[in-house]
Amino acid sequence: MKIILTQEVSGLGTPGDIVEVKNGYGRNYLLPQGFAITWTKGAEKQVTSIKRARSAREIRDLGHANEVKAQIEGLKVNLRVRAGDGGRLFGSVTPAEVVDAVKAAGGPALDRRRLEMPGHIKSTGTYQVKIKLHPEVAATFDLNVVQG
Structure with a gap:
């Protein structure tokens, strides 16, 4: 077919x-x-x-992907979410929210489908999020989920 x-x-x-x-x-x-x-x-x-x-x-080439990687890995990304007692979220963090938080932190516009989340984020804390920028280049950054 x-x-x-x-x-x-x-x-x-x-x-x-x-x-x-x-x-x-x-x-x-x-x-x-x-x-x-x-x-x-x-x-x-x-x-x-x-x-x-x-x-x-799309990222133009390998050199551009490495520039974007350096830019993303230098960011401090904070995401304010509604949470109850003990830091448990009302729902979970979505890739679209992470992309918006990266952009708000001064990063580039990213494609949410290329994010690799560490499972379902359902509580406050710091998480490692990976994004595939190019078939050979992936960037990892810390996402700090805080109650707000």
Whole structure:
């Protein structure tokens, strides 16, 4: 089955890639989850728009990725959340909240889908968060979750 990826799927490709997968994997997982669309001649236009949008927000090259890594690792990222007694949160910290906290701390705009969170963050404290900037470059920074 020939499909066009609309989101990054690890081990398969990035948005805009045209890939060949087994029928069951495409029909039962990728298409219903919204990770891909079926390939048609008309979908080629969608591929170009997806690739154009991706290139606008993607890290340009390895050197640029290393610059962004140095910038991120030098940040002190604090995230204020509502918490009850004992530092237990009402809910959990989402990747979107972490990306907003990085931007508020003076960091670059990041893609929330590239964050690797240390499980579900459900209490106050300091956590190590990793982000993949480039296939060869990953940055790690401390996220300080405080009651506020």
